[in-house]
Amino acid sequence: MVKLTTAEAMQKAIDKARAVKPMVRIVNFGSYTVTNKQTGATYSVKCEKRNGERIADCDCKAGARGLRCYHVAAAAGCHIILAAERATLHA
Ligand SMILES: [Zn+2]
Structure with a gap:
């Protein structure tokens, strides 16, 4: 379980995601698969709100240990865009 806090805290994972350019597929809102195209x-990756905090879970080794992996960064980037679109649609 990884808490999504500030962009600064996520920066290393975001940089890695930019370098690796993984493919993010939307399973449904809040649920994504992230594929490293090289390997x-x-x-x-699951993104959701629990008790008002934004939480992400990734089933890779780093994610299982609560580390901010680039899978979470990639999926969260996609999730934030989707969440903003939903908020616009339902406004
Ligand atoms: Zn991961």
């Missing part, structure tokens, strides 16, 4: 490795 073919695919991980599942």
Whole structure:
């Protein structure tokens, strides 16, 4: 479980995501798969709000240990855009 806090805290993971350019697929709102196109490795990332905090889970080794992996950064970037679109649609 990873808490999504500030962009600064996520910066290393965001930089890694920019370098790796993984493919993010939307399973449904809040649920994503992130594929490293070089290795073919695919991980599942869930983004949700728990008790008012933004939380992400990734099933890779780093994510399981609560580290901010680039899968979370990539999925969260996609999730934030989707959440903003939903907020606009429902406003
Ligand atoms: Zn991960």
